[in-house]
Amino acid sequence: MGEMLSVKNINVYYGSIHAIKDVSFHVDEGEIVTLIGANGAGKTTTMHAISGLLKLKSGEIDYCGQIISKMEAHKIIRLGLAQVPEGRRVFSGLTVQQNLQMGAYTRRDGKEAIANDFDMVYELLPRLKERRSQPAGTLSGGEQQMLAIGRALMCKPKMLLLDEPSMGLSPLLVKEIFKIIRDVNRNGVTVLLVEQNAKMALDIANRAYVLETGTIKMEGEATELANNIEVRKAYLGC
Amino acid sequence: MQFLSYLINGISLGSVYALIALGYTMVYGIAKMLNFAHGDVIMIGSYVIFFAFGSFGLNPILSIVLSMVVCTILGVTLERVAYRPLREAPSLAVLITAIGVSYLLQQVAQLLWTSSPKSFQSVVGLAPISLFNGELTISGETIVTIVACVVIMVGLIWFVNHTPAGHAMLAVSEDRGAAQLMGVNVNATISLTFAIGSALAAVAGALLCSSYPTLQPTTGAMPGIKAFVAAVFGGIGSIPGAFLGGILLGIIENLSKAYISTQLSDAIVFLVLIIVLLVKPTGLLGKKVNVKV
Ligand SMILES: Nc1ncnc2c1ncn2[C@@H]1O[C@H](COP(=O)(O)OP(=O)(O)OP(=O)(O)O)[C@@H](O)[C@H]1O
Ligand SMILES: [Mg+2]
Numbered sequence: 001m002g003e004m005l006s007v008k009n010i011n012v013y014y015g016s017i018h019a020i021k022d023v024s025f026h027v028d029e030g031e032i033v034t035l036i037g038a039n040g041a042g043k044t045t046t047m048h049a050i051s052g053l054l055k056l057k058s059g060e061i062d063y064c065g066q067i068i069s070k071m072e073a074h075k076i077i078r079l080g081l082a083q084v085p086e087g088r089r090v091f092s093g094l095t096v097q098q099n100l101q102m103g104a105y106t107r108r109d110g111k112e113a114i115a116n117d118f119d120m121v122y123e124l125l126p127r128l129k130e131r132r133s134q135p136a137g138t139l140s141g142g143e144q145q146m147l148a149i150g151r152a153l154m155c156k157p158k159m160l161l162l163d164e165p166s167m168g169l170s171p172l173l174v175k176e177i178f179k180i181i182r183d184v185n186r187n188g189v190t191v192l193l194v195e196q197n198a199k200m201a202l203d204i205a206n207r208a209y210v211l212e213t214g215t216i217k218m219e220g221e222a223t224e225l226a227n228n229i230e231v232r233k234a235y236l237g238c
Numbered sequence: 239m240q241f242l243s244y245l246i247n248g249i250s251l252g253s254v255y256a257l258i259a260l261g262y263t264m265v266y267g268i269a270k271m272l273n274f275a276h277g278d279v280i281m282i283g284s285y286v287i288f289f290a291f292g293s294f295g296l297n298p299i300l301s302i303v304l305s306m307v308v309c310t311i312l313g314v315t316l317e318r319v320a321y322r323p324l325r326e327a328p329s330l331a332v333l334i335t336a337i338g339v340s341y342l343l344q345q346v347a348q349l350l351w352t353s354s355p356k357s358f359q360s361v362v363g364l365a366p367i368s369l370f371n372g373e374l375t376i377s378g379e380t381i382v383t384i385v386a387c388v389v390i391m392v393g394l395i396w397f398v399n400h401t402p403a404g405h406a407m408l409a410v411s412e413d414r415g416a417a418q419l420m421g422v423n424v425n426a427t428i429s430l431t432f433a434i435g436s437a438l439a440a441v442a443g444a445l446l447c448s449s450y451p452t453l454q455p456t457t458g459a460m461p462g463i464k465a466f467v468a469a470v471f472g473g474i475g476s477i478p479g480a481f482l483g484g485i486l487l488g489i490i491e492n493l494s495k496a497y498i499s500t501q502l503s504d505a506i507v508f509l510v511l512i513i514v515l516l517v518k519p520t521g522l523l524g525k526k527v528n529v530k531v
Pocket of ligand 2: 043044045086163
């Protein structure tokens, strides 16, 4: 149960805007860790920095004993570090099946192994199976979110970054998505979860970090933070 | 019969526009830029064939292949040197750079080969065919041009829809960041796009100069602009759109030359473009831009 992802004192800028200020945190193998924070706190920026879509000004990100913060995004995914980006970002002109195929883009372990994972994903997300030849753009928001998760699973990730997977979904669907995340984690995938829905996130997470205007304000066991007065006021609304 | 002849020649001219338009439309779709130097790549390719085939007597097929290789290297190099450093720059800066590259290529050609027109020897060996007791004659160039365009179009659509590299292109054109998260190397995909577009430009140059055999450093400029119009006409970013736009443009141009006025034919072409864009701003087959929620 060693450290899988370790973010060390990172700083990220958009031009002159200092979006992430000296942020450090870590995720251990097998954990679900959640990063909660208000709009504009820098959650998505942190996720993009980990996946290599944004360059760091300073600091370092290690993953499975390797420094990944200087690596290009398309190489990071090959290490089994996948991301379900904010806003789903499925390829709307491609069919459900083709989107999942894109998820397996980096894989070279043969048609059979990939076919097995298609079955696995369709079993986990049965709604996708019915819609496999439908263009992704015609799916509902919830279905698109499932597709985005399925697509990320198609690369056989060791670790999954999820950026607000519950955004814009009905309460019932939110429950379903969180159940899927738990299932994925039980199957051995380490999870870093960014959420506005702090209650649900703290419910399934082992540990949590609170991000506020680009800095980590609090950290601890999820149950501990869920009972913290400040957290309750700011993020749980009670 | 006269009409049929104009029509077929229009389709042939349109096929050349379509091949050039493919380069514009693919680069626009994937790299999100207008490569205004594309027409001049055609001109360079035509000079390669002029010397290889016309002066050194190399086999016509080999000459075209050589021209495709040269154009591919040229296109990929231009992207690497001139456009890639501007990947995050405002699109206006990229556009101005592309116009600069266009003039650079024309000036280099002028320095190397002077501005005096060269008479291009057709690479097509096919004899003209005669139909309806000789009432309708179709030149070998016309037939080869149309056939080549259809074959390339079918092949390209198959490539984009059925190969991993093609899917990577579609993914990058839709969402560059998401494609990177899937493991797509965006730079390599853009290079591949420039390579394909430039190789097709070489073929287009060979066919264009075989039908219209005057070659000079500005040869690529006007067909380049018309092909750009064709790409917009068909819906920029759409491969079938480039095909349709190119063919229609060729037909409109040829018929207006025949029945209305030779001088006004270009004006008519642009007028049709304006009308189409007023009625359907995304072009004939253009997709509606997705609005992100
Ligand atoms: N492309 C950009 N250019 C300039 N500033 C940006 C850019 N993207 C984000 N920012 C700024 O960086 C800060 C952090 O943004 P980020 O998207 O990481 O927030 P977030 O925590 O994900 O918010 P949300 O919950 O709304 O998704 C914000 O102040 C935002 O305005
Ligand atoms: Mg965000």
